[in-house]
Amino acid sequence: MLQLYVTGMSPKSMEAIENIKQLCDEHLKDAFELEIIDIYKNPERASEQHIVFSPSLIKQLPLPRKTLIGTLADTAKVIKALGISFK
């Protein structure tokens, strides 16, 4: 399960959304559930998860929990960090 925390229409937020979408479609398919949360709209959830940076990608499951920040442009790095093999 993946959660992407963004800040509304900020440029990097929008980039990250685009990138994670592409990533999910091409490499993750049905392996991961993706949730996108706008911390402007949902500040409580951000503080629950102790989000500091935006954009932030949190892998909740499978354990261990992992955090990645930034635009997620480097596909290879993201996939490695999430611990999955290239399809």
Next chain:
Amino acid sequence: MELSTENLIDKIKELEHKLEEYEQFIEAIKAGEVDGFALNRNNQHEILTFEGSDYAYRMLVESFGEGALTLSEDVITVYTNNYFLELMNLPYESVIGKSFYQFIDPESQDIFTQLFRKGLSGQSKGEINLITKNKLIPVYVSLTSLYPTLPNVGMIVTDMSAKKIQENILKENEVEIKKKAAQLEVKNIELEKMNKELESFAYISSHDLQEPLRKIQTFATRIMEKEFGNLSDSGKDHFIRMQSSAQKMQTLIEDLLAYSRINTSQRVFETTDLNKIVDEVKEDLKEVIKDKKASIEVTGLGDVCIIPFQFRQLMHNLIVNSLKFSNPDNPPHIIIKSEITEGENLNNPTLAPETKYCHISVMDNGIGFEKQYKEKIFEVFQRLHAKNEYDGTGIGLSIVKKIVESHGGIITADGEPHKGAVFDIYIPVG
């Protein structure tokens, strides 16, 4: 605190993971991939973003096709976008820092005050009229409170001019339609009045005509009975001709009355068994049927929604015709058939293909008629034969046609001299 080797190895692994993660954080920040921070200052959540990270918002507000303004609590415009200036055809200096009320049509100002108050505490939407250079602009405004961050109200202004024009056109059309409807209503009432007048005219004239006629017949009969012996041969002949003329006139008046009644009388549709109707007509005509040794064959007749008394008249007239116009050497044989099917399956191009029709056909083996007359025979008073050959008023078939039309249907006739005739009736059902 003693830690086993295993614990130490696990601890190291954990620290390695954390380090990896933080290294990624630093890399991303250095690369400028992060533009937002969620901070927790004195238990207040705050979100900070870099300058330039509101670019999209700004573009949205600045350039899109709606007016966007920020108003202070005192309804002073502290921000306006370009669209609003274009809409009002005013320069920036005339709007910024000025009260927004000066742009509102005096009649809309109270409404706006209400909307603004509601907007201060949350959100509000409504229609008002703006005024600029004596031109009224109908707009839809949507207000949102920007509290607590800013002591202001944000407002989106949507131009409704196009919509208003359309509404006006619709209203005008409505007025037109109402006028036309009223005119139709008047015409309807006139027509109904005329119908009623026609009905009473037909009734009165036939009644008034029939009275003296009856007298003539009665007295003629009495004279025939009492004085027949006293009459000369030519006198007898005159009397007989007189009686026969009176009888013809009687029939003519009855037929005319029936014809006029078809559309003026109450049209009550009932689901009726056609077999019953045919049986009733056969009963009425049983003397003639016996005389002529006629046979009537009936197939496929069922229940149809029709006006019973009119249909009885229709069947009566058709069967009477078939009996009358029979071949002298051939006893009349009449076949009455019926089916219910879609227009496309029937042999008539004027029928609607998708509509269901009840198709009734009445076929005989009589003297028939020439194809060129197949429409003429339905005309009032049109006879194909001289009066002395076959008697009748020449209205019978016109009555049949009128009855069919009264049911929203059509009737066609086809015939071959000496072979017979067939009448096809199509009544829309369902």
